[in-house]
Amino acid sequence: MATALTVTDPGLAGKLAAAFGEQAGAPRPRTVTVDTLTLGDVRCYFADERPGDPRVRAGALLSGAHPGGQQVFQIFLDEADRVCAEASGMPYGRRVIARHLDDELLGYLGGGNLLIFR
Numbered sequence: 001m002a003t004a005l006t007v008t009d010p011g012l013a014g015k016l017a018a019a020f021g022e023q024a025g026a027p028r029p030r031t032v033t034v035d036t037l038t039l040g041d042v043r044c045y046f047a048d049e050r051p052g053d054p055r056v057r058a059g060a061l062l063s064g065a066h067p068g069g070q071q072v073f074q075i076f077l078d079e080a081d082r083v084c085a086e087a088s089g090m091p092y093g094r095r096v097i098a099r100h101l102d103d104e105l106l107g108y109l110g111g112g113n114l115l116i117f118r
Contacts, residue, residue, distance in 0.1 A: 030094050037072060037098035039105040045074055046117050051092045055084050059117040063109065069099035081116070 034041070046059040055078040062073045075093035076084045085091045101109075108115055 031097065032094060033068070033097045035098070036100045036102055037070070037096055037105065038102040039108060042072075042074065042105060043117070045094070046076075049094075051076060051084070051086075053084055053092065055079075056092065057118070061115040061117070063101065063113045066097055068097045070097070070101055072096040072098060072101070077116070 042061055050056060050059075053076075056076045057079045058077045058081070060073075060075050060077050060081070062075075064071050073093065073095055075091055078084050083091050083093075
């Protein structure tokens with residue numbers, strides 16, 4: 001289930017973006033490029049790629065503009081909506097560059113840019 005209403009950390013969007021920052025030497029999750037990102041793709045990623053880390057309680061999707069279309073971050077969160085990372089510091093998750101988001105995903109976003117999957 002996805003919701004845009006249950007974020008306990010008001011700075012979450014900034015933290016998600018920072019998790020994919022461009023600091024030199026900072027570990028960053030992988031980036032994939034697709035033509036169209038669907039809500040089904042997003043759900044499958046959160047279900048199939050969920051880390052075995054017991055801190056993980058939710059997934060977050062943050063979308064924003066990108067020269068190639070849309071940039072979407074998919075990150076795993078703990079119970080306080082903090083970004084979960086491996087021991088190396090690399091956040092669990094991925095960055096997707098998509099030319100398009102499907103209508104169902106856009107509908108869930110409802111004009112916003114953040115969804116939490118619990």
